[in-house]
Amino acid sequence: MNLTHRHRLRVIYAQTDRMNVVYYSRYYEFFEAARSAFLRRINVPYEQMEREGIFLPVVESHCRYFRPATYEDLLTIETRLEDEPKVKIKLSYKVYKDGVERPIAEGYTIHSFVNSDLQPVEVPEAFLACTRKYTGQVLEDEASP
Amino acid sequence: MNLTHRHRLRVIYAQTDRMNVVYYSRYYEFFEAARSAFLRRINVPYEQMEREGIFLPVVESHCRYFRPATYEDLLTIETRLEDEPKVKIKLSYKVYKDGVERPIAEGYTIHSFVNSDLQPVEVPEAFLACTRKYTGQVLEDEASP
Amino acid sequence: MNLTHRHRLRVIYAQTDRMNVVYYSRYYEFFEAARSAFLRRINVPYEQMEREGIFLPVVESHCRYFRPATYEDLLTIETRLEDEPKVKIKLSYKVYKDGVERPIAEGYTIHSFVNSDLQPVEVPEAFLACTRKYTGQVLEDEASP
Amino acid sequence: MNLTHRHRLRVIYAQTDRMNVVYYSRYYEFFEAARSAFLRRINVPYEQMEREGIFLPVVESHCRYFRPATYEDLLTIETRLEDEPKVKIKLSYKVYKDGVERPIAEGYTIHSFVNSDLQPVEVPEAFLACTRKYTGQVLEDEASP
Numbered sequence: 001m002n003l004t005h006r007h008r009l010r011v012i013y014a015q016t017d018r019m020n021v022v023y024y025s026r027y028y029e030f031f032e033a034a035r036s037a038f039l040r041r042i043n044v045p046y047e048q049m050e051r052e053g054i055f056l057p058v059v060e061s062h063c064r065y066f067r068p069a070t071y072e073d074l075l076t077i078e079t080r081l082e083d084e085p086k087v088k089i090k091l092s093y094k095v096y097k098d099g100v101e102r103p104i105a106e107g108y109t110i111h112s113f114v115n116s117d118l119q120p121v122e123v124p125e126a127f128l129a130c131t132r133k134y135t136g137q138v139l140e141d142e143a144s145p
Numbered sequence: 146m147n148l149t150h151r152h153r154l155r156v157i158y159a160q161t162d163r164m165n166v167v168y169y170s171r172y173y174e175f176f177e178a179a180r181s182a183f184l185r186r187i188n189v190p191y192e193q194m195e196r197e198g199i200f201l202p203v204v205e206s207h208c209r210y211f212r213p214a215t216y217e218d219l220l221t222i223e224t225r226l227e228d229e230p231k232v233k234i235k236l237s238y239k240v241y242k243d244g245v246e247r248p249i250a251e252g253y254t255i256h257s258f259v260n261s262d263l264q265p266v267e268v269p270e271a272f273l274a275c276t277r278k279y280t281g282q283v284l285e286d287e288a289s290p
Numbered sequence: 291m292n293l294t295h296r297h298r299l300r301v302i303y304a305q306t307d308r309m310n311v312v313y314y315s316r317y318y319e320f321f322e323a324a325r326s327a328f329l330r331r332i333n334v335p336y337e338q339m340e341r342e343g344i345f346l347p348v349v350e351s352h353c354r355y356f357r358p359a360t361y362e363d364l365l366t367i368e369t370r371l372e373d374e375p376k377v378k379i380k381l382s383y384k385v386y387k388d389g390v391e392r393p394i395a396e397g398y399t400i401h402s403f404v405n406s407d408l409q410p411v412e413v414p415e416a417f418l419a420c421t422r423k424y425t426g427q428v429l430e431d432e433a434s435p
Numbered sequence: 436m437n438l439t440h441r442h443r444l445r446v447i448y449a450q451t452d453r454m455n456v457v458y459y460s461r462y463y464e465f466f467e468a469a470r471s472a473f474l475r476r477i478n479v480p481y482e483q484m485e486r487e488g489i490f491l492p493v494v495e496s497h498c499r500y501f502r503p504a505t506y507e508d509l510l511t512i513e514t515r516l517e518d519e520p521k522v523k524i525k526l527s528y529k530v531y532k533d534g535v536e537r538p539i540a541e542g543y544t545i546h547s548f549v550n551s552d553l554q555p556v557e558v559p560e561a562f563l564a565c566t567r568k569y570t571g572q573v574l575e576d577e578a579s580p
Binding site: 166203204263 | 315318322349355
């Protein structure tokens with residue numbers, strides 16, 4: 001689908017550890033903030049999906065860390081949807097730091113579509129329609145956070 | 146009621162920040178771990194209370210920080226229930242660090258008993274019975290975490 | 291000094307708990323994000339202060355929670371500096387949720403100015419100058435996060 | 436080296452999200468708590484290593500989630516060191532939940548030995564000696580947390 005979205009965020013003190021770098025698990029919170037912004041941007045009503053009993057738990061997560069980030073750094077999380085989701089959806093992330101050309105980290109998350117009993121369900125048509133509409137595009141955050 | 150409980154925990158790397166001290170909000174997770182251990186210890190079936198639709202959200206929290214804690218430090222969180230809960234329950238905490246006599250931090254949390262619509266309810270009798278049974282005692286963690 | 295700053299943020303999934311509300315300690319991360327944005331906005335070079343050996347650890351924190359917030363909610367954290375800092379600085383926070391008139395939470399943090407041995411030091415003149423320059427103003431976030 | 440260590444922990448409320456499961460990034464904090472307990476158990480003086488300027492930042496992390504865990508669950512994190520560390524060290528983790536036979540999650544972390552400029556260094560002899568001493572063993576937590 002080659003659908004890309006860029007999310008901007010600023011590292012806060014809470015996210016650093018005593019090595020003076022962002023603690024490794026915090027990147028997964030960055031990924032989540034980025035994919036939430038991405039889904040909002042392409043009008044996937046994820047909050048409503050949950051109210052209708054469809055959830056997207058993470059079934060696999062991965063990250064490689066190339067260079068550190070620390071307090072006050074401005075980061076861009078680039079989320080990418082390569083393949084149309086079937087039972088699962090895979091999102092890839094590249095983390096860029098202002099002033100550094102190459103990504104400082106990259107990773108992915110894989111999610112299942114499940115019902116409230118955590119049983120797999122088909123990808124909702126509405127979800128697919130949202131992703132198809134933006135195929136091949138590179139999107140940015142909206143003005144509001 | 147003068148009911149006291151001591152919970153032991155070890156600081157992990159994730160809880161430190163780049164000042165090489167435990168980040169201030171993490172003390173509130175320590176308080177929560179301590180009060181969960183306390184409620185388990187006096188046989189309050191909190192998990193079951195929630196299944197029956199009674200919740201204990203925090204309505205107020207406070208902490209003062211006297212001396213820092215860092216990675217690997219062994220802490221004792223002393224939870225104290227002074228007064229029999231009415232509509233609300235107040236728990237006080239003192240944080241001790243191994244090798245330091247006086248508390249390194251202290252604080253409190255106040256909780257409301259509410260139903261699943263977050264409306265106030267009376268303190269369940271079963272809850273009161275558990276606390277009364279241990280009035281005046283000083284309890285320790287059980288062996289299992 | 292009556293100096294006010296408004297910081298906008300969006301609640302992510304990580305910040306919710308199984309009661310479907312923002313977990314109570316996460317508000318202290320909101321406060322930190324807000325005061326970092328505030329200090330940047332009035333040009334306090336906090337990151338540089340730390341490199342010169344002056345730190346601002348939290349010595350006291352407090353929050354009252356009136357109404358819940360949850361996933362996707364848009365919040366405004368209003369940070370207020372009432373009194374000129376002496377040895378300590380006190381910042382107050384009000385948390386507003388889009389669509390709700392009154393604050394859903396409010397709290398404060400008190401910080402000491404200390405050196406790298408955590409010994410109290412005087413408030414840097416540069417710090418005071420930044421706050422005085424904006425006395426009585428109401429500031430907003432800049433466009434970038 | 437086939438060196439295994441079992442760390443016990445209890446899920447706290449803070450670690451759950453509104454799906455009523457442990458939030459996915461929190462497993463990486465479990466992994467860290469487990470590997471810290473493991474290193475302490477085999478007498479690796481990690482805290483002292485850092486004071487001497489040797490650090491072990493995470494360069495890669497991975498986790499697969501098979502079944503959920505929630506508030507109050509008792510977990511066992513089984514950390515395994517398969518191969519003698521060279522420039523890097525890889526630790527594997529299996530997460531077991533009391534009452535469930537098969538692991539509910541598994542993952543790994545890879546760490547580099549670096550100096551305070553984040554430049555790679557050789558594995559300290561003292562570190563290797565600690566791991567060799569326990570080759571082939573299955574270790575448990577000590578009594579204190």
